[in-house]
Amino acid sequence: MMELRPLTGASFAAFGSVIQIPEPAKDASSVAVYSANQATATKYSPISILASHYPTANSGMPVMPVMSLFVCVPRKLVRKNGKQRFELSIMERHPYTTQSFIPMGLSASNSDTAYIVIVAPSLPLNTAGEDEKPDMSRARAFLAKGNQGVTYGAGVWHSPMVVLGKVSVTFAVLMWVNGVAKDECTEVEVVTEEVEINKFQANL
Numbered sequence: 414m415m416e417l418r419p420l421t422g423a424s425f426a427a428f429g430s431v432i433q434i435p436e437p438a439k440d441a442s443s444v445a446v447y448s449a450n451q452a453t454a455t456k457y458s459p460i461s462i463l464a465s466h467y468p469t470a471n472s473g474m475p476v477m478p479v480m481s482l483f484v485c486v487p488r489k490l491v492r493k494n495g496k497q498r499f500e501l502s503i504m505e506r507h508p509y510t511t512q513s514f515i516p517m518g519l520s521a522s523n524s525d526t527a528y529i530v531i532v533a534p535s536l537p538l539n540t541a542g543e544d545e546k547p548d549m550s551r552a553r554a555f556l557a558k559g560n561q562g563v564t565y566g567a568g569v570w571h572s573p574m575v576v577l578g579k580v581s582v583t584f585a586v587l588m589w590v591n592g593v594a595k596d597e598c599t600e601v602e603v604v605t606e607e608v609e610i611n612k613f614q615a616n617l
């Protein structure tokens with residue numbers, strides 16, 4: 414059973430970055446704050462680095478940054494011992510690119526949107542040429558709210574988006590692509606892991 418913890422810049426730093434207005438007191442981050450648009454806007458930058466490592470891929474195909482929209486419907490939860498749980502069975506990663514998910518609602522009130530971010534490091538390789546797999550024993554599950562987006566680091570294992578609640582959430586998704594499916598995404602089945610959704614978090 415994976416414990417569900419709040420998504421914060423610090424707790425997620427080993428896996429990527431959180432897209433949110435930094436809280437100086439909490440986020441000892443490297444984000445600088447600027448006045449912009451003739452002092453009618455406040456700019457926080459950089460919030461997330463969108464990295465491409467495709468030049469290290471063998472395919473040598475041209476690379477470009479692409480924005481997509483994902484309309485994610487709420488995932489079905491299972492009830493066990495009176496608790497609601499999400500059962501995870503797939504993990505994926507993008508070996509040569511970061512991937513950012515930004516809820517289009519980016520609501521200031523973060524109570525109406527919630528999704529789960531599950532990430533894991535890779536298992537150490539035992540033999541040359543072996544395919545990397547996620548180390549689910551060190552997987553982490555985070556609860557993200559409507560005023561947070563997330564950037565997965567290149568090559569970081571993560572679950573396909575898991576939206577909670579009753580309504581679909583549209584995400585703007587940014588990643589680099591080269592048109593070669595095996596370079597862009599690796600997907601593996603994992604032994605079903607469960608994430609327990611506390612009662613509060615499920616009533617969204």
Ligand SMILES: NC(=O)N[C@@H](O)C(=O)O
Nearest residue numbers: 505512571572573574598
């Ligand atoms: N990350 C996620 O939810 N899905 C995407 O990686 C995808 O391309 O399916």
